[in-house]
Amino acid sequence: MTYFPEEVVEHIFGFLSSHRDRNVVSTVCKAWYRVERLSRRSVFVGNCYAVRPGRVMARFPGMKCLSVKGKPHFADFNLVPHDWGGFALPWIEVAARGCPGLEELRLKRMVVSDESLELLARSFPNLKALVLVSCEGFSTDGLAAIATHCRGLRELDLQENEVEDHGRQWLSCFPDSCTSLESLNFACLKGEVNACALERLVARCVNLRSLKLNRAISVESLARILARTPHLVELGTGSFTVEHRAEAYQRLIHAFRKCKSLKSLSGFWDIAPRCLQAIYSICPNLIVLNLSYAPAIQGADLVKLIRHCFKLQKLWVLDCIGDKGLAVVASSCKELLELRVFPSDIYGTGTAAVTEEGLVAISSGCSKLNSLLYFCHQMTNAALITVAKNCTHFTRFRLCILDPGKPDPDTNQPLDEGFGAIVRSCKDLRRLSLSGLLTDKVFLYIGEYAAHLEMLSIAFAGDSDKGMVYVLNGCKNLRKLEIRDSPFGDAALLENVGKYETMRSLWMSSCDVTLGGCKALAAKMPRLNVEVINDRDDSDEMEENPSDMHKVEKMYVYRTLAGARNDAPEFVEIL
Amino acid sequence: MEDVKGSDGLGDTELRLGLPGTSTATRSAKRALPEGDEESHDELRRTSAAKAQVVGWPPIRSYRKNSFPGRKVEAEAAAGLYVKVSMDGAPYLRKIDLGVYKGYKELREGLDNMFKCFSLELSRREGGSGSEYAITYEDKDGDLMLVGDVPWEMFISSCKRLRIMKGSEARGLNSRH
Numbered sequence: 001m002t003y004f005p006e007e008v009v010e011h012i013f014g015f016l017s018s019h020r021d022r023n024v025v026s027t028v029c030k031a032w033y034r035v036e037r038l039s040r041r042s043v044f045v046g047n048c049y050a051v052r053p054g055r056v057m058a059r060f061p062g063m064k065c066l067s068v069k070g071k072p073h074f075a076d077f078n079l080v081p082h083d084w085g086g087f088a089l090p091w092i093e094v095a096a097r098g099c100p101g102l103e104e105l106r107l108k109r110m111v112v113s114d115e116s117l118e119l120l121a122r123s124f125p126n127l128k129a130l131v132l133v134s135c136e137g138f139s140t141d142g143l144a145a146i147a148t149h150c151r152g153l154r155e156l157d158l159q160e161n162e163v164e165d166h167g168r169q170w171l172s173c174f175p176d177s178c179t180s181l182e183s184l185n186f187a188c189l190k191g192e193v194n195a196c197a198l199e200r201l202v203a204r205c206v207n208l209r210s211l212k213l214n215r216a217i218s219v220e221s222l223a224r225i226l227a228r229t230p231h232l233v234e235l236g237t238g239s240f241t242v243e244h245r246a247e248a249y250q251r252l253i254h255a256f257r258k259c260k261s262l263k264s265l266s267g268f269w270d271i272a273p274r275c276l277q278a279i280y281s282i283c284p285n286l287i288v289l290n291l292s293y294a295p296a297i298q299g300a301d302l303v304k305l306i307r308h309c310f311k312l313q314k315l316w317v318l319d320c321i322g323d324k325g326l327a328v329v330a331s332s333c334k335e336l337l338e339l340r341v342f343p344s345d346i347y348g349t350g351t352a353a354v355t356e357e358g359l360v361a362i363s364s365g366c367s368k369l370n371s372l373l374y375f376c377h378q379m380t381n382a383a384l385i386t387v388a389k390n391c392t393h394f395t396r397f398r399l400c401i402l403d404p405g406k407p408d409p410d411t412n413q414p415l416d417e418g419f420g421a422i423v424r425s426c427k428d429l430r431r432l433s434l435s436g437l438l439t440d441k442v443f444l445y446i447g448e449y450a451a452h453l454e455m456l457s458i459a460f461a462g463d464s465d466k467g468m469v470y471v472l473n474g475c476k477n478l479r480k481l482e483i484r485d486s487p488f489g490d491a492a493l494l495e496n497v498g499k500y501e502t503m504r505s506l507w508m509s510s511c512d513v514t515l516g517g518c519k520a521l522a523a524k525m526p527r528l529n530v531e532v533i534n535d536r537d538d539s540d541e542m543e544e545n546p547s548d549m550h551k552v553e554k555m556y557v558y559r560t561l562a563g564a565r566n567d568a569p570e571f572v573e574i575l
Numbered sequence: 576m577e578d579v580k581g582s583d584g585l586g587d588t589e590l591r592l593g594l595p596g597t598s599t600a601t602r603s604a605k606r607a608l609p610e611g612d613e614e615s616h617d618e619l620r621r622t623s624a625a626k627a628q629v630v631g632w633p634p635i636r637s638y639r640k641n642s643f644p645g646r647k648v649e650a651e652a653a654a655g656l657y658v659k660v661s662m663d664g665a666p667y668l669r670k671i672d673l674g675v676y677k678g679y680k681e682l683r684e685g686l687d688n689m690f691k692c693f694s695l696e697l698s699r700r701e702g703g704s705g706s707e708y709a710i711t712y713e714d715k716d717g718d719l720m721l722v723g724d725v726p727w728e729m730f731i732s733s734c735k736r737l738r739i740m741k742g743s744e745a746r747g748l749n750s751r752h
Binding site: 074076077078079134160162188269292293342343375400402404433457459484 | 629630631632633634635636637638639642
């Protein structure tokens with residue numbers, strides 16, 4: 001294709017939206033590599049330690065949007081010690097020098113300091129969007145800097161971050177001249193914000209389409225806000241504590257009726273069941289509904305609501321909806337694509353809220369379902385086989401049986417056959433999380449049938465090294481493998497070392513891998529970082545120079561062009 | 576000096592769900608439910624203790640877990656922060672929820688109120704050094720301990736039942752309060 005002028009090639013590349021496609025075309029020849037790298041606008045870095053920030057900026061000088069991910073996924077469940085790493089500052093510093101025209105920055109599971117946010121706010125005059133997901137390390141001071149200096153900001157999206165509250169003034173820092181906001185999400189903030197400043201802000205941002213408030217915003221304030229933003233498409237309410245006879249509540253119902261464009265609802269903290277009536281008028285238009293922070297809503301109340309939501313595509317609920325409630329969802333929500341059922345009784349001591357029956361009901365009513373996260377107390381092979389027959393379009397299937405290693409209660413058998421049916425039937429499956437009693441057999445099935453599997457999460461499963469080997473040898477598209485509390489050791493780890501260079505990362509904790517095994521892996525594969533993460537409590541043990549036979553508590557392996565990182569804390573050893 | 580670091584020696588330091596005292600050999604496909612009844616009661620009790628200790632399970636983001644502080648208390652109450660309280664000489668026992676008390680002071684006041692009807696002196700305010708009664712508890716290991724020695728959080732997680740003992744019997748347990 002060298003006889004095409006570069007502009008034509010570049011134009012053709014413009015139709016490639018996926019960064020993976022662009023990565024592939026850039027390996028065809030030097031000419032294509034050059035055209036591609038100069039024209040790439042949106043860069044995705046799946047592991048912040050896989051490549052140095054400087055290298056990214058140098059390769060993609062035209063970059064406008066940057067996404068970076070930091071900590072491994074199991075950090076969400078407190079398995080990664082607090083100071084492990086994943087700092088945003090180096091990326092922001094380098095981008096400030098090399099790419100000042102940056103327009104969008106997305107960070108996930110990274111440590112973002114106030115200093116980083118201040119630098120960000122001052123360095124990128126064209127910044128239009130800042131999205132922080134599951135990050136920590138900053139306070140409302142950093143947000144104040146963003147609000148003050150980022151003229152023309154369109155999107156500020158804070159999802160599930162740990163943010164220190166240093167006062168409510170940050171929101172008031174948006175200048176009166178700021179009218180550009182289209183999306184504002186501060187639902188994860190714990191502290192109060194200046195309600196008046198907020199109301200004025202939303203009133204002057206006429207293009208605002210997505211607004212997610214935090215728990216501190218009262219119903220009265222919500223009613224006033226909605227009156228000013230009748231064109232909202234997505235709304236996250238604040239606290240919904242209100243007496244249903246109160247005037248504020250009546251005004252709220254009235255305001256909701258005027259919001260004809262609302263398609264997505266979330267929030268609803270502390271909502272009393274009776275107050276759900278306020279949103280009945282919106283239900284027929286709802287595409288997305290998140291009630292997973294409303295523990296006071298029991299099955300019966302939810303059911304009344306859901307019956308009206310026939311366009312619903314995405315539903316997040318607590319398991320108080322019950323199997324019967326899920327049956328109502330199945331009969332009402334024929335367009336459902338994604339369902340998440342979270343546990344309300346985390347310590348597993350109460351009555352079973354949802355079981356395999358609920359899932360089977362959903363599968364028979366919602367055949368378009370492609371994404372599932374389901375926490376339940378028990379599951380049977382028969383149910384999973386039925387689900388596999390009914391729903392063949394799963395791309396994400398995550399099942400969490402709360403009691404680790406629990407067998408099929410009807411037959412006392414492991415759940416190998418059930419999960420086997422899922423991977424056989426759902427040919428587009430990209431993400432799978434296993435639970436319950438499982439032997440090596442389930443991994444044999446996964447290796448054989450899950451051809452497109454990219455991410456696999458394993459906990460308390462398997463009998464021997466063979467299990468892990470089936471997966472490593474079988475799943476050609478595997479990118480992320482995370483394993484905890486399973487009997488896989490050095491033999492499995494070292495069976496197919498080349499595989500890890502085709503993957504983003506491997507996490508193993510509380511398995512049978514030894515220090516010697518990790519050292520062997522590191523020696524064989526210099527382009528992998530093999531991190532041995534010791535628990536803080538064991539720091540005394542570390543000084544004793546543990547033997548190679550010592551089992552490693554936590555190991556994180558990832559391919560990298562950057563070599564060993566220089567910001568690792570003392571409890572992380574990079575072999 | 577140290578024992579040879581064979582796999583058995585390190586077994587105790589491994590983080591596993593396995594019930595205390597079991598080895599990896601039990602983690603097989605053939606693991607069926609226990610046969611005997613006494614075994615299963617024991618196993619259930621140890622399983623819930625083990626369950627509470629498994630880090631990062633169930634896999635729910637801390638953000639979500641922390642959003643429900645109220646629910647957590649409910650769950651703990653259901654999980655058995657209720658303990659029996661017996662008092663020497665009283666005709667029947669009481670049951671209290673340790674979770675509702677913030678500390679030892681509130682606990683003593685609560686017990687005061689509860690057992691007032693038996694006209695017995697619980698408060699150490701009366702009569703200076705010698706209190707008629709001592710509040711003791713049975714811990715996880717089955718030992719009889721004096722209430723007040725360990726931090727409150729540690730106490731409520733290890734206390735299985737309370738016993739208000741007569742001073743004469745309690746003398747041996749008195750600490751330097």
